[in-house]
Amino acid sequence: MKIDFANLTKAYLENRKAIDRAMSNVVSSSRFIMGEEVQELEKQLQQYTGSKHAITCASGTDALILAMMALDIKPGDEIITSPFTFIASAETIAFLGAIPVFVDIDEATYNIDANQIEGKITKKTKAIMPVSLYGQVANMDTINNLAEKYDLAVIEDAAQSFGATYKGKKSCNLSTIGCTSFFPAKPLGCFGDGGALFTDNKALSDKIKSIRVHGQTQRYIHKYIGIGGRLDTLQAAILIEKLKHYDKDVKRRQIIAKKYDEYLTEYTTIPIIEEHNTSVWAQYSIRVKDRNNVQEKLKEKGIPTAVHYPRPLHLQECFEYLGYKTGDFPIAESVSDEIMSLPMNPYLTAEEINYIAEELKKTL
Template sequence: MIIDFANLTKAYQEHKENIDRAINDVVSTSRFIMGEEVKQLETLLEEYTGAKYAISCSSGTDALLLGMMALDVEPGDEIITSPFTFIATAETIAFLGAIPVFVDIDESTYNIDVNRIEEKITKRTKVIMPVSLYGQVADMDEINELGRKYKITVIEDAAQSFGATYKGKKSCNLSSIGCTSFFPAKPLGCFGDGGALFTNDEQLSDKIKSMRVHGQTQRYFHKYIGMGGRLDTIQAAVLLEKLKHYENDVKRRQDVAKQYDQNLKDIVITPFIKEDNTSVWAQYSIRVKNRDNIQAILKEKGIPTAVHYPKPLHLQECFEYLKYKKGDFPISEKVSDEIMSLPMNPYVTDQEINYITKQIKSLL
C-alpha cells in the first residue's frame, strides 16, 4: 500500500472542473494583480471568521511581517513567542531587527505555556505572538489578558489553524491581528503561496492594505515603507472555489483524527485537544521513542511521515546570537525529539488508517 501524506492531487481532482474554470476566467481577462476575485475572497474570509477586515497577502510569512510592520515594530523591540514552531514565526521578528523572546510550550497541547509568559515581559516587549500549532488555537483568553494588563499587542500566528474554533469563536479573530497561511499543504491551501491578515481595527486594516502595496495610499504616493505583498488573483480564484467546501474538508479531517485516536490512544502519546477547542488538524502528530528507526521502517512499508519540528528554534544556527543553549526550553526539546506526523488530509481512508496504525503498533 502506497499512501499520500497530504494528497494535494486528490484535493485538486475533486473540484477540478470548477477550479480550472476559475483559473481560466482570470487568465482570459488578464486580471492577474488585484483582480475582482481578491476582493471577493476577502469578503468571504471576513464572513467566515467574523473579523471585520480580512486582508489577503502573498504568504503566511508576509502576513506576519505586515502585521508587525503595521504595529511599527522596530529594532530592539522584544516579541514573545514559542520556540517550537516553523521558523517563519521568529524569522520575521529577526528580519525587522526585533528580538525573539522564547517561552517554552505546554507539553499537552504543544502551544506556548501561558503560565510562563508574564515572567518574560519587559519594558521592551512590543508584541506577544502565540502560535496555534498543528490546527489547535493557543490559550488566547489568558494571553489577551496579559496583553491588556501590560498594554502589549497580541498577534495570533494562525498559519496552521484557519477554521479552528476557540470557545466558539474562529481562529484569526481572537486578537488584535490574526495571520494565516494558504500554503498548498495547509488545511485551506492555494496552488502556490498565499496568506491573509485579520483585524477588527479599521486603522490597522487600512495601514496593512497600504503596506502590502509598497506603502501606497494612491498610485505612486507612498505614506509608509511597505512591500510587494499582494495575493495573486489566480490564487484568490482557487481559494474561492476551495473555501466553498472547506467546512466539509475540516469535518473529514476531524473524522480521520478521531479514528487515529481510537486506534492509537493506548499505544502512543496522541494529540490532546482542549474541551473548548476544535482543531482543523493541519498535522496529526504522535510522540514515539526511536523515531528515526520507526520512520525508516514505515517508509519501507509505503507510509510517509514527517517531523514538525526536529530542532526547536532556540537551537537553530541562525539564532545563535540570542545566546540560548540546550536545556533552556526542555519541553520543546523533548517534544522535538519524539514528535512524528502521520498522513493527514480529508482523503485518508479507513483502510489506510487501519494499515498505518497496525504497522505502528507492531513497532512499539
C-alpha cells in the first residue's frame, strides 16, 4: 500500500468541475488582480469566522508582516512568541527589525505556555503572538487578559487553525488581529500562496488594506510605507469553491484523528485537545524515540511522514544573535527531537489508517 500524505490531487478532483469553472471565469474576465472574487471571498471569510473585517493577502507570511506594520511595530520592539513553530512566526518579527522573545511550550498541547508569558513582558514588549499549532488554538483567555493588563496587541498566528474553535468562537476571531495561511497543504488551501487577516477594528482593517497595496489610500497616493501583498483573483476563486465544502473536510479530519487516537493512544504521546477546543488537525503529530529509524521503516512500507519541527527556533542559525542556547526551552527542545507527523488529509480510508497504525506499532 502507498499512502498520500496530503492528497492535494484528490482535493482538486473531488470538486474539479466547480473549481475549473471558477478559474475559467477569472481567466475570461482577465481581472487577475483585485477582481470581484477577492471581495466576495473576504465577505465569506468574515461570515465564516464572525470577524467584522477580513482582508486577503498574498501569503500567511505577508499576513503576519501586514499585521505588525499596521500595529506600527518598530525596530527594537519586542514580540513574545513560541520557539516551536514554523519560522515565519519569528522570522517576520525579525524582518521588521523587532525582537522575537521566546516562551517555552506546554507539554500537553505544544502551544505556547501562557502561564510563562508574563515573566517575559518588558517595557519594550508591544505584542504577543501565540501560534495555534497543528490546528488547535492556544490559551487565548490568559493571553488576552495579559494583553489588556499591559496594553499589548495580540496577533494570533492561525496559519494551521482556520476553522478551529476556542470556547465556541472561531480561530482568527480571538484577538486584535488573526492571521492565517491558504498554502496548498493547509486544511483550507488554494493552488499557490495565499493568506488573510481578521480584525474587529475598522481602523486597523483600513490600514491593512492600504499597506497591502503599497500604502495607497487612492491610486498613486501613498499614506504609508507598504508592500505588494494582494491575493490574486484566481486563488480567491478557488478558495470560494473550497470554502463551500470546508466544514465537511474539517469533520473528516476530526474523524480520522479520532481513529488514529483509538489505535495509537496507548503506544505513543499525542497532543491533547483541550475540552473547550476543537482542532482542524492541520497535522497529526506524535512523539517517538529513534525517529529517523521509525521514519525509514515506515517509508519502506509506503507510509510518508514529516517532522513539524525538527529544530526549535531559538537554536536556528539565523537567530544566533538573540543569544539563546541549548537548555533555554527544554520542552520545545525535547518535543523537537521526538515529534513526527503521520499522513493527515480528509481522504484517508479506514483501511489506510489501520495499515499506518499497525505498521507504526511494529516500530515502537
